[in-house]
Amino acid sequence: MKTLIDKSDIRSFNEDGVVILRGVFSEWIDTLVKGAERHIKNPSERALIHHQEKHKGQFLEDFCNWRHIPEYSDFVFNSSLASIASSLMKSESVQLFHDHFFYKETNSGVPTPWHQDMPYYCVSGEQTISFWLPLESREKGVSLKSLAGSHKLNKEVRPTSWSNNENFYEDSDVFMDLPDTNEFELKEWRTEPGDAIAFNFKTVHGANANLTNKISRTLSFRLLGDDAVYKQRPGRTSPSFPDINQKDGEHLREDWFPTLVNS
Ligand SMILES: O=C(O)CCC(=O)C(=O)O
16 A cells, blocks of 8 residues: 655654645545535535625635535545544544535635634644645645744634634633744645645644635544643634533543544
Protein backbone atom coordinates (compact mmCIF):
# COMPACT_ATOMS: atom_id res chain seq x y z
CA MET A 1 0.00 0.00 0.00
CA LYS A 2 1.21 3.52 -0.83
CA THR A 3 2.40 5.40 2.26
CA LEU A 4 0.15 8.42 2.48
CA ILE A 5 2.27 10.55 4.78
CA ASP A 6 5.90 10.54 5.87
CA LYS A 7 8.06 11.70 8.78
CA SER A 8 8.49 15.17 7.34
CA ASP A 9 4.69 15.63 7.25
CA ILE A 10 4.51 14.62 10.91
CA ARG A 11 7.34 17.03 11.75
CA SER A 12 5.70 19.93 9.85
CA PHE A 13 2.34 19.30 11.47
CA ASN A 14 3.86 19.33 14.95
CA GLU A 15 6.33 22.19 14.42
CA ASP A 16 4.26 24.50 12.19
CA GLY A 17 0.79 23.41 13.26
CA VAL A 18 -0.12 22.92 9.60
CA VAL A 19 0.88 20.69 6.68
CA ILE A 20 -0.24 20.16 3.10
CA LEU A 21 -0.90 16.53 2.16
CA ARG A 22 -0.98 16.08 -1.61
CA GLY A 23 -3.50 13.68 -3.16
CA VAL A 24 -4.18 11.71 0.00
CA PHE A 25 -7.96 11.65 -0.51
CA SER A 26 -8.14 11.64 -4.34
CA GLU A 27 -10.18 8.47 -4.44
CA TRP A 28 -12.82 10.01 -2.15
CA ILE A 29 -13.54 13.18 -4.10
CA ASP A 30 -16.44 11.81 -6.17
CA THR A 31 -18.10 10.58 -2.98
CA LEU A 32 -17.56 13.86 -1.14
CA VAL A 33 -18.81 15.94 -4.10
CA LYS A 34 -21.94 13.82 -4.16
CA GLY A 35 -22.35 14.43 -0.42
CA ALA A 36 -21.80 18.18 -0.84
CA GLU A 37 -24.41 18.33 -3.62
CA ARG A 38 -26.90 16.53 -1.38
CA HIS A 39 -25.94 18.87 1.48
CA ILE A 40 -26.42 22.11 -0.49
CA LYS A 41 -29.96 21.04 -1.35
CA ASN A 42 -30.72 20.25 2.28
CA PRO A 43 -28.67 22.31 4.76
CA SER A 44 -29.24 21.68 8.47
CA GLU A 45 -30.89 24.01 10.95
CA ARG A 46 -27.39 24.93 12.18
CA ALA A 47 -26.44 26.45 8.80
CA LEU A 48 -25.33 30.09 8.73
CA ILE A 49 -25.46 32.35 5.70
CA HIS A 50 -23.02 35.24 5.30
CA HIS A 51 -23.60 37.92 2.74
CA GLN A 52 -22.12 41.29 1.88
CA GLU A 53 -24.17 44.12 0.43
CA LYS A 54 -22.10 44.81 -2.64
CA HIS A 55 -21.58 41.15 -3.63
CA LYS A 56 -24.28 38.98 -5.09
CA GLY A 57 -23.00 35.58 -3.93
CA GLN A 58 -23.53 34.04 -0.49
CA PHE A 59 -21.24 32.11 1.81
CA LEU A 60 -22.98 29.23 3.58
CA GLU A 61 -21.41 27.26 6.42
CA ASP A 62 -22.92 24.27 8.11
CA PHE A 63 -21.82 21.87 10.83
CA CYS A 64 -22.24 18.32 12.16
CA ASN A 65 -23.89 16.61 9.19
CA TRP A 66 -22.06 13.27 9.07
CA ARG A 67 -25.03 11.36 10.49
CA HIS A 68 -27.45 12.34 7.77
CA ILE A 69 -25.14 12.67 4.74
CA PRO A 70 -24.12 9.06 4.02
CA GLU A 71 -21.18 10.10 1.83
CA TYR A 72 -19.67 12.03 4.75
CA SER A 73 -20.01 9.11 7.16
CA ASP A 74 -18.61 6.73 4.54
CA PHE A 75 -15.55 9.00 4.32
CA VAL A 76 -15.19 9.38 8.09
CA PHE A 77 -15.41 5.65 8.85
CA ASN A 78 -13.84 4.06 5.76
CA SER A 79 -11.12 6.40 4.49
CA SER A 80 -7.57 6.86 5.83
CA LEU A 81 -8.69 10.03 7.63
CA ALA A 82 -8.41 8.59 11.15
CA SER A 83 -5.16 6.72 10.60
CA ILE A 84 -3.49 9.81 9.10
CA ALA A 85 -4.83 11.84 12.04
CA SER A 86 -3.41 9.33 14.51
CA SER A 87 0.06 9.57 12.93
CA LEU A 88 0.08 13.36 12.64
CA MET A 89 -1.20 13.95 16.19
CA LYS A 90 1.01 11.12 17.57
CA SER A 91 -2.14 9.87 19.26
CA GLU A 92 -3.27 6.31 19.92
CA SER A 93 -6.93 7.24 19.83
CA VAL A 94 -8.85 9.34 17.33
CA GLN A 95 -12.36 10.55 18.01
CA LEU A 96 -14.61 12.36 15.56
CA PHE A 97 -15.51 15.87 16.69
CA HIS A 98 -17.51 17.21 13.74
CA ASP A 99 -17.63 18.11 10.07
CA HIS A 100 -17.86 21.70 8.81
CA PHE A 101 -18.95 22.67 5.31
CA PHE A 102 -18.00 25.95 3.60
CA TYR A 103 -19.87 26.77 0.42
CA LYS A 104 -18.88 30.04 -1.21
CA GLU A 105 -20.84 31.05 -4.28
CA THR A 106 -19.10 32.91 -7.11
CA ASN A 107 -18.21 36.46 -6.21
CA SER A 108 -19.38 35.99 -2.64
CA GLY A 109 -17.03 38.62 -1.26
CA VAL A 110 -17.00 37.37 2.36
CA PRO A 111 -13.58 36.43 3.74
CA THR A 112 -13.03 33.95 6.57
CA PRO A 113 -11.24 36.16 9.14
CA TRP A 114 -8.02 35.13 10.88
CA HIS A 115 -8.98 32.93 13.84
CA GLN A 116 -8.16 29.83 15.88
CA ASP A 117 -10.88 27.16 15.95
CA MET A 118 -10.20 25.98 19.50
CA PRO A 119 -11.74 28.93 21.41
CA TYR A 120 -15.08 28.40 19.61
CA TYR A 121 -15.14 24.76 20.72
CA CYS A 122 -16.11 22.99 23.96
CA VAL A 123 -12.71 21.28 23.87
CA SER A 124 -9.14 21.73 25.11
CA GLY A 125 -5.98 19.74 24.46
CA GLU A 126 -2.86 19.66 22.32
CA GLN A 127 -3.77 16.65 20.16
CA THR A 128 -6.39 18.02 17.79
CA ILE A 129 -6.58 18.12 14.01
CA SER A 130 -8.72 19.47 11.18
CA PHE A 131 -8.49 18.31 7.58
CA TRP A 132 -9.48 21.04 5.09
CA LEU A 133 -10.50 19.42 1.79
CA PRO A 134 -11.21 21.55 -1.29
CA LEU A 135 -13.67 19.98 -3.73
CA GLU A 136 -12.41 22.12 -6.66
CA SER A 137 -8.97 23.36 -7.75
CA ARG A 138 -8.10 26.40 -5.70
CA GLU A 139 -5.62 29.15 -6.58
CA LYS A 140 -3.36 30.04 -3.66
CA GLY A 141 -5.29 33.30 -3.09
CA VAL A 142 -8.58 31.47 -2.44
CA SER A 143 -7.13 28.52 -0.55
CA LEU A 144 -6.58 28.23 3.21
CA LYS A 145 -3.88 30.45 4.75
CA SER A 146 -2.26 29.66 8.10
CA LEU A 147 0.34 31.16 10.43
CA ALA A 148 3.15 28.69 11.11
CA GLY A 149 3.82 28.13 14.81
CA SER A 150 0.71 29.99 15.99
CA HIS A 151 -0.59 26.79 17.64
CA LYS A 152 2.12 27.33 20.28
CA LEU A 153 0.85 30.74 21.47
CA ASN A 154 0.50 30.52 25.23
CA LYS A 155 -3.03 31.97 25.30
CA GLU A 156 -6.01 31.40 23.04
CA VAL A 157 -6.90 34.17 20.58
CA ARG A 158 -10.15 35.99 21.38
CA PRO A 159 -12.91 34.56 19.17
CA THR A 160 -15.24 36.97 17.38
CA SER A 161 -18.51 36.61 15.56
CA TRP A 162 -17.77 36.42 11.81
CA SER A 163 -20.87 38.40 10.92
CA ASN A 164 -20.16 41.56 12.96
CA ASN A 165 -16.66 41.07 14.40
CA GLU A 166 -17.96 41.43 17.98
CA ASN A 167 -16.54 39.32 20.81
CA PHE A 168 -18.02 35.84 20.65
CA TYR A 169 -18.30 35.49 24.44
CA GLU A 170 -19.34 38.18 26.87
CA ASP A 171 -16.45 37.37 29.18
CA SER A 172 -13.46 37.38 26.89
CA ASP A 173 -10.66 38.60 29.19
CA VAL A 174 -9.03 35.15 29.30
CA PHE A 175 -8.14 35.48 25.61
CA MET A 176 -5.37 37.41 23.85
CA ASP A 177 -5.79 39.73 20.86
CA LEU A 178 -4.96 38.39 17.42
CA PRO A 179 -1.15 38.64 17.19
CA ASP A 180 0.55 40.58 14.39
CA THR A 181 0.14 38.18 11.47
CA ASN A 182 3.30 39.57 9.82
CA GLU A 183 5.39 38.08 12.60
CA PHE A 184 4.64 34.53 11.45
CA GLU A 185 5.63 32.59 8.37
CA LEU A 186 2.57 32.42 6.11
CA LYS A 187 1.66 28.93 4.89
CA GLU A 188 -0.63 28.87 1.87
CA TRP A 189 -0.76 26.62 -1.15
CA ARG A 190 -2.56 26.20 -4.43
CA THR A 191 -4.72 23.11 -3.83
CA GLU A 192 -6.44 20.41 -5.88
CA PRO A 193 -9.32 18.06 -5.03
CA GLY A 194 -7.77 15.13 -3.15
CA ASP A 195 -5.28 17.35 -1.31
CA ALA A 196 -5.83 18.12 2.36
CA ILE A 197 -4.45 20.84 4.59
CA ALA A 198 -4.16 19.41 8.10
CA PHE A 199 -3.92 21.84 11.00
CA ASN A 200 -4.16 21.98 14.79
CA PHE A 201 -7.32 23.55 16.32
CA LYS A 202 -5.02 26.26 17.76
CA THR A 203 -3.38 27.21 14.45
CA VAL A 204 -4.41 30.72 13.39
CA HIS A 205 -5.88 30.52 9.89
CA GLY A 206 -8.30 32.24 7.52
CA ALA A 207 -9.25 32.47 3.86
CA ASN A 208 -9.73 35.31 1.42
CA ALA A 209 -13.14 36.03 -0.09
CA ASN A 210 -14.13 34.13 -3.21
CA LEU A 211 -14.11 36.91 -5.79
CA THR A 212 -13.69 34.46 -8.67
CA ASN A 213 -16.35 33.23 -11.08
CA LYS A 214 -16.02 29.67 -9.70
CA ILE A 215 -17.93 28.18 -6.78
CA SER A 216 -15.87 27.03 -3.83
CA ARG A 217 -16.92 24.03 -1.71
CA THR A 218 -14.74 22.87 1.14
CA LEU A 219 -15.21 20.24 3.83
CA SER A 220 -13.31 20.35 7.10
CA PHE A 221 -13.31 17.23 9.27
CA ARG A 222 -12.33 17.82 12.90
CA LEU A 223 -10.83 15.06 15.03
CA LEU A 224 -9.61 14.69 18.62
CA GLY A 225 -6.60 12.83 20.03
CA ASP A 226 -5.69 11.28 23.38
CA ASP A 227 -5.43 14.44 25.46
CA ALA A 228 -8.49 16.28 24.10
CA VAL A 229 -11.18 16.79 26.74
CA TYR A 230 -14.40 18.71 27.33
CA LYS A 231 -14.01 22.36 28.28
CA GLN A 232 -16.85 24.54 29.48
CA ARG A 233 -16.73 27.90 27.67
CA PRO A 234 -18.16 31.20 28.96
CA GLY A 235 -21.13 30.96 26.57
CA ARG A 236 -22.58 29.15 23.59
CA THR A 237 -19.90 27.45 21.46
CA SER A 238 -19.79 27.03 17.67
CA PRO A 239 -20.96 24.49 16.84
CA SER A 240 -23.03 24.37 20.00
CA PHE A 241 -23.96 21.17 21.83
CA PRO A 242 -26.51 22.48 24.33
CA ASP A 243 -27.49 19.13 25.89
CA ILE A 244 -24.00 17.64 26.00
CA ASN A 245 -24.11 17.34 29.81
CA GLN A 246 -20.34 17.00 30.40
CA LYS A 247 -17.85 18.35 32.91
CA ASP A 248 -14.42 19.94 32.40
CA GLY A 249 -11.73 17.34 31.79
CA GLU A 250 -13.98 14.50 30.63
CA HIS A 251 -13.39 12.73 27.33
CA LEU A 252 -16.12 13.63 24.91
CA ARG A 253 -19.09 11.30 25.03
CA GLU A 254 -18.77 8.35 22.68
CA ASP A 255 -22.41 8.31 21.62
CA TRP A 256 -22.06 11.76 20.04
CA PHE A 257 -18.35 11.69 19.10
CA PRO A 258 -17.43 8.14 18.03
CA THR A 259 -13.94 6.76 18.41
CA LEU A 260 -12.50 5.98 14.99
CA VAL A 261 -9.14 4.51 16.07
CA ASN A 262 -7.95 3.14 19.40
CA SER A 263 -4.69 1.27 19.02
O1 LIG B 1 -12.28 27.73 3.89
C1 LIG B 1 -12.55 28.65 4.66
O2 LIG B 1 -13.09 29.69 4.30
C2 LIG B 1 -12.18 28.58 6.11
C3 LIG B 1 -11.89 27.22 6.64
C4 LIG B 1 -11.72 27.19 8.11
O3 LIG B 1 -11.70 28.20 8.78
C5 LIG B 1 -11.58 25.90 8.76
O4 LIG B 1 -11.65 24.85 8.10
O5 LIG B 1 -11.43 25.88 10.00
